[in-house]
Amino acid sequence: MDILLRAKNLRKQYQMGEVTVDALKDASFEIYEGEFIVVLGPSGSGKSTMLNLIGGMDTITSGELYYRDQSLHGASEKELTFYRRNTVGFVFQFYNLMPNLTAYENVKLSVEIAKNPLKVEDVLREVGLEDRADHFPSQMSGGQQQRVSLARAIAKNPEILLCDEPTGALDLATGLQVLKLLRKFNKEYKKTVIIITHNGEIAKMADRVFYIKDGKLSRIEQNEKPLPPEEVAW
Numbered sequence: 001m002d003i004l005l006r007a008k009n010l011r012k013q014y015q016m017g018e019v020t021v022d023a024l025k026d027a028s029f030e031i032y033e034g035e036f037i038v039v040l041g042p043s044g045s046g047k048s049t050m051l052n053l054i055g056g057m058d059t060i061t062s063g064e065l066y067y068r069d070q071s072l073h074g075a076s077e078k079e080l081t082f083y084r085r086n087t088v089g090f091v092f093q094f095y096n097l098m099p100n101l102t103a104y105e106n107v108k109l110s111v112e113i114a115k116n117p118l119k120v121e122d123v124l125r126e127v128g129l130e131d132r133a134d135h136f137p138s139q140m141s142g143g144q145q146q147r148v149s150l151a152r153a154i155a156k157n158p159e160i161l162l163c164d165e166p167t168g169a170l171d172l173a174t175g176l177q178v179l180k181l182l183r184k185f186n187k188e189y190k191k192t193v194i195i196i197t198h199n200g201e202i203a204k205m206a207d208r209v210f211y212i213k214d215g216k217l218s219r220i221e222q223n224e225k226p227l228p229p230e231e232v233a234w
């Protein structure tokens with residue numbers, strides 16, 4: 001398998017007046033094409049910081065980060081915009097849908113500027129929401145909104161799906177639907193999936209688990225037998 005992302009001594013510091021916060025300290029790792037990665041750590045450990053750097057959403061303080069041969073640490077704003085637009089899809093804990101747009105329009109909006117998008121109707125069918133296309137977010141349950149958000153991320157046809165606590169606001173049964181879809185996108189669509197969570201159960205689904213604590217990537221563990229979502233209970 002080819003290396004998709006490669007980080008060497010990746011560091012992020014935030015300056016808060018006189019105080020420097022070391023949000024991510026010298027993280028080095030590789031992520032391979034088609035992997036299902038879970039980044040596990042307590043609140044404030046640096047998970048979102050890592051995801052934001054991988055997603056090209058924040059500036060890198062020092063170190064190196066590559067997507068294939070492209071250097072993200074040295075990328076211009078324009079290059080990062082293209083990277084975010086075409087290479088990564090984002091799924092957030094609280095869905096971040098546009099409230100004044102229908103499910104269809106929310107997904108359509110994200111594909112309009114993408115290079116190689118999928119058909120909106122097909123993706124909505126894939127997440128089981130074809131009959132909800134005309135509904136606004138306020139007319140849908142949390143799980144349905146998260147499925148729209150998944151459809152929006154996947155419809156751009158990105159190589160990488162970055163998910164920030166994707167089941168954090170959902171009950172068990174609804175969270176399971178979302179995990180099943182993520183697993184499906186990983187296995188059938190061959191997308192690399194990176195989930196950040198503080199939920200150790202979800203880590204059982206991963207090919208590899210990145211443990212992060214106090215801004216340090218302390219351990220990377222391979223799961224010999226990643227569990228299917230149905231066998232993960234939390």
Ligand SMILES: Nc1ncnc2c1ncn2[C@@H]1O[C@H](COP(=O)(O)OP(=O)(O)OP(=O)(O)O)[C@@H](O)[C@H]1O
Binds near residue numbers: 016021045046
């Ligand atoms: N924009 C910012 N400015 C200053 N400090 C920040 C900023 N973003 C994050 N931090 C700090 O960096 C550290 C890591 O934060 P981060 O959000 O990455 O943790 P996290 O593991 O994702 O936490 P949570 O699970 O609560 O979302 C924390 O100490 C946080 O306060």
